[in-house]
Amino acid sequence: MLELQDVCFTIQKDGEAVNLVDRASIKVPRGHFMAIVGPSGCGKTTLLKTIAGLNPESEGALFWEGRNLSEDADFEPSEIGYVPQFSVAYDPLTVDESIEAATRLRVKTNNAEDLDHRIDRVLEETGMTGFADRQVKVLSGGQKRRLGLAMELVSDPKLLLCDEVTSGLDPRSEREIVRLLHELSRREGRIVLSVTHSLAHLELYDSILVLHEGRVAYHGPPELMNHYFSVHDTEEVYPKLATQSSEQWHNSWAKHRDAYYGKLEKGRAKAIAAGTLHVPQKAAESEEDSKQLKTPGxxxxxxxxxxxxxxxxxxxxxxxxxxxxxxxxxxxxxxxxxxxxxxNIKTLSDSKQENFIDEYKEQQMVRQDQVKVGSAxxxxxxxxxxxxxxxxxxxxxxxxxxxxxxxxxxxxxxxxxxxxxxxxxxxxxxxxxxxxxxxxxxxxxxxxxxxxxxxxxxxxxxxxxxxxxxxxxxxxxxxxxxxxxxxxxxxxxxxxxxxxxxxxxxxxxxxxxxxxxxxxxxxxxxxxxxxxxxxxxxxxxxxxxxxxxxxxxxxxxxxxxxxxxxxxxxxxxxxxx
Incomplete structure (x- = not known):
């Protein structure tokens, strides 16, 4: 489980402390797919970077599998994957070469067969098998996002953070990426957190986290979000946020949080009972798997x-x-x-010249040769x-x-x-x-x-x-x-x-x-x-x-x-x- 307890990230602006993330408290269980949404500048990416450890929290604590990341060791590189907004591959390389390099840099494989198996697996998981021999520079936007995911999946991260991976995509490609992320969250109890501006395809998420000016305004099932904000359409949520201060929304959510978390737990229990969500126990991980996830030398x-x-x-x-x-x-x-x-540099002759004028001329010629050659x-x-x-x-x-x-x-x-x-x-x-x-x-x-x-x-x-x-x-x-x-x-x-x-x-x-x-x-x-x-x-x-x-x-x-x-x-x- 990933848990945030009153996490803040503070910067100094014009001599004053400003909380870009303000007392964020959420719980995300294993095998969960969560969207982080909110108006521009509300702190979505900042929160994601704080979870990843790229932004050190100013206050509060983060817990991962019961381990206090604020006090104990941070995430191991193999535990977490981060897919940023920008491309993480070199244009001249092929898809296969990009994934191979990512694997060799992140995972200590046993042999060439193990390496090839890991590459083939992530290609299949992300639907990129048919594009393995294509150079990155000719890939479409959606294909580059899939490649970025594939390069993170080589280490089998249990926490996958995605920052605006659907931005700039057409509706079809966007839905395909969201579906892919949903599928990835169903494998091996992986938690997938996705920052997005889009309010489309919210039904594919297990929960929606709504931020307003760095504060949590809502975190619950997608089907209850409209009810909570008293709107008829999801597109009305952002305008609704502007009607109250972030402090008011934060206090309101603190009153209703337990009730909505209870509904999340019931939905999770039903999914596990129906077999649509499989969450393996941590003890089930084999010793061989842990060896494979060591960082190369x-x-x-x-x-x-x-x-x-x-x-x-x-x-x-x-x-x-x-x-x-x-x-x-x-x-x-x-x-x-x-x-x-x-x-050649002329030198003065050993014999003395007959008169002063001839000697002077000789000295001048030697001097000119020295200047010419020396300068050159x-x-x-x-x-x-x-x-x-x-x-x-x-x-x-x-x-x-x-x-x-x-x-x-x-x-x-x-x-x-x-x-x-x-x-x-x-x-x-x-x-x-x-x-x-x-x-x-x-x-x-x-x-x-x-x-x-x-x-x-x-x-x-x-x-x-x-x-x-x-x-x-x-x-x-x-x-x-x-x-x-x-x-x-x-x-x-x-x-x-x-x-x-x-x-x-x-x-x-x-x-x-x-x-x-x-x-x-x-x-x-x-x-x-x-x-x-x-x-x-x-x-x-x-x-x-x-x-x-x-x-x-x-x-x-x-x-x-x-x-x-x-x-x-x-x-x-x-x-x-």
């Missing part, structure tokens, strides 16, 4: 997420084309200037650094924020944030390695790096890795992909002017900005890798001081570490809207 979740990420990547033709275009075009841009950096070499290195910074931003700016709703939903279902973050790092590390090595090797093929190429390549890897990690952290901290992308673009945009590679900054500004500019450290470390003659030429044309390579390595490593730390904090933090 870290490495199982990691491999599932990584496999899914690569599958999504290769099926997104636009993303693959963009990555290939960047991989080809960016190094080509750098090679357009490589000839200027390959010129420094510019090409910075060009590579900035382009790899841009690649890093493109790699990860939307990586977490772009799938935030699905991630939060999967985290609610038992996904370890550590496994999720590890899968992102592994995926992005492959992109960073391919982009950085290709950039370095391609440019070096057309114009030999005039120094230690291995050290230069390390700094190319580090700048790409640093910017990828930092933007991943931004993506993890932001709520939307648009916010993360905009901030990441600004971050890359400031790298060049604040690096000091083109124009040296004033010293009093430089000492504050330099620690945060990854591009400077990669550029400085690469420049220090140049052979002595070329290094002297570069130093002759720049005003910005260079830093020792070890300091550059440590600083870029620190940037990567800080980016990963921000990513870890962002993935651990609850950001469910």
């Amino acid at each position: 870290f490495f199982t979740q990691l491999s599932t997420l990584l496999s899914r990420r690569w599958r999504i990547f290769f099926r997104d033709k636009g993303q693959v084309f963009l990555q290939l275009a960047i991989l080809i075009c960016f190094p080509l841009l750098v090679t357009l200037f490589s000839d200027k950096a390959s010129d 070499v420094s510019g090409i290195i910075m060009f590579q650094v900035i382009l790899l910074s841009l690649m890093g931003s493109n790699n990860s700016a939307r990586e977490i924020a772009g799938e935030r709703p699905i991630f939060e939903k999967e985290k609610f279902g038992g996904l370890r944030p550590s496994a999720y973050l590890a899968s992102k790092v592994a995926f992005l590390a492959c992109l960073v390695l391919a982009q950085s090595v290709w950039m370095g090797v391609f440019v070096n093929f057309f114009g030999q790096f005039r120094g230690d190429f291995g050290q230069h390549l390390i700094f190319l890897l580090l700048i790409n890795g640093a910017m990828t990690a930092i933007c991943l952290g931004i993506s993890a901290m932001m709520r939307t992909a648009e916010q993360a992308s905009l901030l990441s673009i600004y971050l890359v945009g400031f790298q060049l002017p604040l690096s000091g590679a083109v124009l040296a900054l004033p010293e009093h500004i430089e000492q504050f900005t330099r620690p945060f500019i990854s591009a400077y450290w990669a550029w400085s470390g690469s420049v220090e890798s140049l052979e002595d003659k070329v290094l002297s030429a570069v130093k002759s044309v720049i005003d910005t001081s260079l830093t020792a390579q070890n300091a550059c390595l440590y600083t870029l490593g620190l940037h990567i570490g800080l980016g990963l730390l921000a990513s870890w904090i962002g993935t651990r933090r609850h950001q469910w809207d």
